[in-house]
Amino acid sequence: MGQKITGIKGMNDILPEQSKNWLWIEEELRNWLIKYGYNNIRTPILEDTALFVRSIGEVTDIVEKEMYSFTDSLNGDKLTLRPEGTAGTLRAVLEHSLLYNATQKLWYIGPMFRHERPQKGRYRQFHQLGVEALGFQGPDIDAEIIVMLNDLWHRLGLKNVELHINCLGNAEERLNHRNALIGYFENNQGLLDEEAKRRLHSNPLRILDTKNPNMQDLVTNAPRLIDYLGDQSLAHYNGWKNYLDNMQISYVENPRLVRGLDYYNLSVFEWISSDLGAQSTICGGGRYDPLIVELGGKDNYAIGFAIGIERLLMVLEANNKLPDENVTDIYVVNEGAGTDVAAFKIAHQLRSLGFKVIQNFGGGSFKSQFKKADNSKARVTLVLGENEVKSRQVVLKCMATQKQEVISTDNLSDIIVNYLIK
Known part of the structure; x- marks a missing residue:
């Protein structure tokens, strides 16, 4: 390994x-x-x-x-x-x-x-x-x-x-202020920490931004740029x-x-x-x-x-301002001979309408597939078995209410649109 x-x-x-x-x-x-x-x-x-x-x-x-x-x-x-x-x-x-x-x-x-x-x-x-x-x-x-x-x-x-x-x-005003700052801090050099001493002649303005609590009174009383x-x-x-x-x-x-x-x-x-x-x-x-x-x-x-x-x-x-959890519109489950291709076509059809659709892959029982549908936070699950494929139907299950109905695949698009957008 x-x-x-x-x-x-x-x-x-x-x-x-x-x-x-x-x-x-x-x-x-x-x-x-x-x-x-x-x-x-x-x-x-x-x-x-x-x-x-x-x-x-x-x-x-x-x-x-x-x-x-x-x-x-x-x-x-x-x-x-x-x-x-x-x-x-x-x-x-x-x-x-x-x-x-x-x-x-x-x-x-x-x-x-x-x-x-x-x-x-x-x-x-x-x-x-x-x-x-x-x-x-x-x-x-x-x-x-x-x-x-x-x-x-x-x-x-x-x-x-x-x-x-x-x-x-501007540059000239900052230079005048800088010179005043250097003179002020030099007169109070015993109160400066090591970082401030290092910045004293290179960038004294940054000393004003110190987080050192022992220097707060010092910087509060320092010359103010606005006065220059x-x-x-x-x-x-x-x-x-x-x-x-x-x-x-x-x-x-x-x-x-x-x-x-x-x-x-x-x-x-x-x-x-x-x-x-x-x-x-x-x-x-x-x-x-x-x-x-x-x-x-x-x-x-x-x-x-x-x-x-x-x-x-x-x-x-x-502040709890992030969007709600990303929700799947439709989860398609299927079991039995010939249902894979039928589910594939339905999933593609519904995606073309703008819905977020997840199709179950890898087989498994209806029980295991419904668990995956729950985990996906799908609003609707569509169920295809061998009988549904033969009769050109699909079972539509509302995951929030657990109610389900059998609908024809011929008008599936219209029903799904009305169901999820209403």
Whole structure:
């Protein structure tokens, strides 16, 4: 016997019992995005490592600790499994000139990869829906994105979600704030943990996002970015909030909201669910105008967000908002000579009408077949024996009431349609 091989830690199989929920949420998301004019884009899961180093930043946890990077043994290329979807999408947009005298509203869904410690809601292979609106200056597009997400939560029946927003300004304003932060933290260096000390001169803004309880008072009293924003950035931020106020969308202004990647500017936001405990963010995003130039494009505008599919499904499950169990319409059982082919034809006929039909294969007694029908959650079971085939009839049994009747196969389609759709 060969050695048993198991899956990779943190990379999970999605089994049929779970995948029905995945198929359902993916369809819900597609239908929702169509309403807002977004088009699907599909990019490779492998990209040049330099793409993520340039877009995410060399001194980040993602690049330093979490990326799955390797050298292709066939040609020496340095490649990385995508840790997020924005960089690859923007690479494709620029490579194929999709922003030439045009704007783009794009979405994608698929696996991302980060070498993190696996825990509930956080995996090494995880799945994201990503949405990117390119070429729009805003703040109207910023507001539309919040409105559309608010619509999604209502569509899915989620109520325990809270919107947090902030403004990161522009590069010059962030530099002034950064210098103030460095000076503040240097004056309080004895209160910094090791991670904060490491980030002090590389990315001090991320110190504000610390989860260390011993540093909360320190970061609460740190210089606030909003106090360093100029008129243009404040106008964009206030314009964004004005749209949200007029749409009666409540929000929390969170000056410590900085997002995890370096390429954001101006508007940033997160939707937080109280149903997930520590892993509370189910959606996050914001503007990333500078990334277009960083990746070789002309100065332009960009905003986007990502939703973690695993976390979203966890929230839906916690709120009992997942769809009811996938129910079979009709189960066809048969026993006796000549009944296999007759059952085969009936099953095919009923599927052509749009019903979900399972036909028993492998024989077995009527008792064992009815047990399979019960397990399939079929609404109706059709029974064919030798006598039914000879008389061109079938027994129709309602599984909920256990009542049954004999009907002719000549008008079976009409009877089934009336029975299951009424």
